[in-house]
Amino acid sequence: MQRLHDYILQDGRVLSSHVLKVDSFLNHQVQPALIQEIGQQFAQAFHDKDVDKVITVEASGIHIAYATALALGVPFVYAKKKRAVTQSDDVYQASVMSYTRNETVEITVSKSFLLAGEKVLVVDDILANGNAVVGLLDILDAAGADVVGLGVVIEKRFQEGRAKIQSRNVPILPLASIESMEDGRVVFAKELAAESETKE
Amino acid sequence: MQRLHDYILQDGRVLSSHVLKVDSFLNHQVQPALIQEIGQQFAQAFHDKDVDKVITVEASGIHIAYATALALGVPFVYAKKKRAVTQSDDVYQASVMSYTRNETVEITVSKSFLLAGEKVLVVDDILANGNAVVGLLDILDAAGADVVGLGVVIEKRFQEGRAKIQSRNVPILPLASIESMEDGRVVFAKELAAESETKE
Numbered sequence: 001m002q003r004l005h006d007y008i009l010q011d012g013r014v015l016s017s018h019v020l021k022v023d024s025f026l027n028h029q030v031q032p033a034l035i036q037e038i039g040q041q042f043a044q045a046f047h048d049k050d051v052d053k054v055i056t057v058e059a060s061g062i063h064i065a066y067a068t069a070l071a072l073g074v075p076f077v078y079a080k081k082k083r084a085v086t087q088s089d090d091v092y093q094a095s096v097m098s099y100t101r102n103e104t105v106e107i108t109v110s111k112s113f114l115l116a117g118e119k120v121l122v123v124d125d126i127l128a129n130g131n132a133v134v135g136l137l138d139i140l141d142a143a144g145a146d147v148v149g150l151g152v153v154i155e156k157r158f159q160e161g162r163a164k165i166q167s168r169n170v171p172i173l174p175l176a177s178i179e180s181m182e183d184g185r186v187v188f189a190k191e192l193a194a195e196s197e198t199k200e
Numbered sequence: 201m202q203r204l205h206d207y208i209l210q211d212g213r214v215l216s217s218h219v220l221k222v223d224s225f226l227n228h229q230v231q232p233a234l235i236q237e238i239g240q241q242f243a244q245a246f247h248d249k250d251v252d253k254v255i256t257v258e259a260s261g262i263h264i265a266y267a268t269a270l271a272l273g274v275p276f277v278y279a280k281k282k283r284a285v286t287q288s289d290d291v292y293q294a295s296v297m298s299y300t301r302n303e304t305v306e307i308t309v310s311k312s313f314l315l316a317g318e319k320v321l322v323v324d325d326i327l328a329n330g331n332a333v334v335g336l337l338d339i340l341d342a343a344g345a346d347v348v349g350l351g352v353v354i355e356k357r358f359q360e361g362r363a364k365i366q367s368r369n370v371p372i373l374p375l376a377s378i379e380s381m382e383d384g385r386v387v388f389a390k391e392l393a394a395e396s397e398t399k400e
């Protein structure tokens with residue numbers, strides 16, 4: 001997605017070989033026209049999957065989920081985060097290790113809002129270690145929902161998230177796939193592909 | 201806003217005279233077409249205020265802020281919540297007592313994303329005790345921003361939020377204003393007004 005690539009290159013800040021700040025347009029300050037296009041891209045990619053519901057985790061997935069759900073014409077659900085491990089009968093719950101916050105949080109979804117057999121599209125802003133998405137997949141499995149795919153805005157392909165999700169047989173659609181961030185430079189997976197083609 | 205009133209009456213659950221659950225359409229499971237209309241209503245109400253930016257607090261204000269910002273054609277910012285009180289030089293910060301969670305959280309906004317003189321519209325899902333919004337107003341004052349108003353989806357008029365915001369000279373636009381929730385029944389402020397008119 002060209003506009004997203006442009007934003008990443010122009011406004012993203014590579015803080016280390018693993019940390020990319022995109023808080024000027026994606027997950028603190030947000031550019032709505034970009035998010036609208038992201039939602040339309042996800043909706044277009046999964047429009048033939050009879051999606052019943054879109055799901056994400058609070059907070060930075062919420063606008064992505066809304067834009068996607070609006071374009072698909074279905075509701076969305078965001079899993080809530082809390083610390084208190086008070087197991088409740090009426091929620092599905094999963095423990096997620098957050099490296100950013102260096103703590104384990106519980107993510108919960110009310111059982112009322114996930115039904116067995118529902119076709120659910122998972123979306124999130126960034127796929128890095130994949131822990132939050134794996135927690136969502138555990139919740140969706142517990143509910144007996146049918147996961148049609150995962151849409152992520154930015155995938156850091158060099159981290160372990162992709163492998164974890166693929167081992168669950170969930171198709172991944174990244175709108176920007178970052179191969180590496182060495183020396184402060186973002187290299188997209190497509191660029192690498194193009195380079196190798198040029199060399200052949 | 202008729203559609204919102206209908207959702208509250210049909211799908212809202214009055215758990216006590218002070219607690220209204222709207223998690224089936226507004227702040228856990230979300231109905232996107234409703235949110236889109238909410239955003240359009242706020243945008244229309246404040247379209248002549250030259251709004252530069254919309255601001256809210258994570259998590260349940262994010263989709264409201266996005267819908268409003270998209271309709272206005274401006275960026276939005278969501279304040280982040282964290283527990284660790286690690287004061288940082290590059291963020292504006294305010295302490296907010298959360299009655300729902302029974303704890304004090306720090307809300308923060310990066311200084312890069314709030315500039316002196318910017319005209320900012322504050323939005324949120326529910327105005328009850330008003331603590332989160334007051335925290336945002338403190339942050340906006342610290343930044344030297346110009347607050348053009350507060351748009352709230354649902355106002356519980358019998359709690360202290362309205363008075364706190366009005367004492368800051370910020371105009372409030374609620375799309376649904378609840379006068380009372382005694383005996384499990386939601387009474388909108390408009391209904392009361394209509395009743396008193398009828399009696400005259």
